[in-house]
Amino acid sequence: MPTLTIPQPRHYLLDLPLTSDSMSRPPLHGSAGQELIRSEAKIREYWNISCEQIHILREAHEAFRYQAMPPKKTFMVPIRYYLRGQGEPLPYQIDDK
Amino acid sequence: MVESFWVKVNEPTLRQGDYLPNCHVPIFLDPTVGPEPQNVPIDVFNLIIITQSCDLEQSKVRLVAMCPIFPIEDFEKRNIEFKKKGRWNEVRKGRVEGLHMLGAQNNPTNNREAFVVDFREIYSLPFEYLVKHAMGLGPRWRVKSPFLEHFSQSFARFFMRVGLPSTIPEFQ
Numbered sequence: 001m002p003t004l005t006i007p008q009p010r011h012y013l014l015d016l017p018l019t020s021d022s023m024s025r026p027p028l029h030g031s032a033g034q035e036l037i038r039s040e041a042k043i044r045e046y047w048n049i050s051c052e053q054i055h056i057l058r059e060a061h062e063a064f065r066y067q068a069m070p071p072k073k074t075f076m077v078p079i080r081y082y083l084r085g086q087g088e089p090l091p092y093q094i095d096d097k
Numbered sequence: 098m099v100e101s102f103w104v105k106v107n108e109p110t111l112r113q114g115d116y117l118p119n120c121h122v123p124i125f126l127d128p129t130v131g132p133e134p135q136n137v138p139i140d141v142f143n144l145i146i147i148t149q150s151c152d153l154e155q156s157k158v159r160l161v162a163m164c165p166i167f168p169i170e171d172f173e174k175r176n177i178e179f180k181k182k183g184r185w186n187e188v189r190k191g192r193v194e195g196l197h198m199l200g201a202q203n204n205p206t207n208n209r210e211a212f213v214v215d216f217r218e219i220y221s222l223p224f225e226y227l228v229k230h231a232m233g234l235g236p237r238w239r240v241k242s243p244f245l246e247h248f249s250q251s252f253a254r255f256f257m258r259v260g261l262p263s264t265i266p267e268f269q
Contacts, residue, residue, distance in 0.1 A: 056183035064184075064193050066176045068218055069167050071122070071140035078134035079123070090159065 102200040102244040107236045109228050112150045114240030114248060116166065116202075117231060118143040122220050143167070144222075145214055145240070147252050153224075160221035164252075166199070166214045188213060194258070197251040202238050214248070216255045 028036055103116075122140045144163035152158050173179050179188075185208070188196050195217045201210030231237060240248055 064187070066172075066179070066196070066215075068215065069165060069172060069175050071142050072119070073141045074138050075141075076136040077123070077139050079137040080132075080134040081130040083130055 099200065099205040101205045102240055103202045103238045104241040105236050106239045109232045111146060111153045111161065111224070111227055111231060112239055113146050113148060113153070114245040115146045115231070116143070116238040117146070117163070117227060117234070120144045120163070120222060120230060122222065142220070144220060147219070156224070159224060161224055161227050163220050163222060164214050164216055165218050166212050169211050169213050170209065172213050191251060195255055197248055199240065199244070199248065216252050
């Protein structure tokens, strides 16, 4: 009985989505057998694409942290401080026509 | 055909979405004040204005809020995780908090030339300094509508986040 397995990240093309006893199963004959083989390949393709998306989303959820970028450059400037005193509120215009 | 996010302007007027390269950001580390000059580091950043245009127009603001903007290839050098397949698509779709993507200025079809804005780093620079700096630049880039509104909304969504002490348990 075949069972579906989720492949490891970045092994989508190597892992088979269907783990089954395909080696020991009797060969498929006739048009129905060929149709079954084609269907299996199609399922495998869809499954790999789906798994790839799942891994991307899972990784995205886990690892979307980033570091702030450094400045393009930094240079030193001698600056003389002087105190202008406590900052005062700026005038605030109220438009109540 | 991919429409450009940007329009070129050559005027002293400042607007939200104006791209101002090579802005000087003084970083004051020492709170003491003395008679002798102190060496203060000046960081140089390419910045984009996030203050609303209506506030800039009527000179309501003394200081203008800005965020750093980087080519995505520069961002990847610092954040190599973003080189992985699918990462930039998540940013492009607005699913990464703090980051907003803007198309390339000269070649909008090339997504590798796109820019990323970091909303977590906000600098305020004096209005007068920025007007003088903008005039010195000559022709410069400005984000145009509706990409501008999209950019502005993205910043608003980031800034208005509310953190909860706990959440409803996840449905299995």
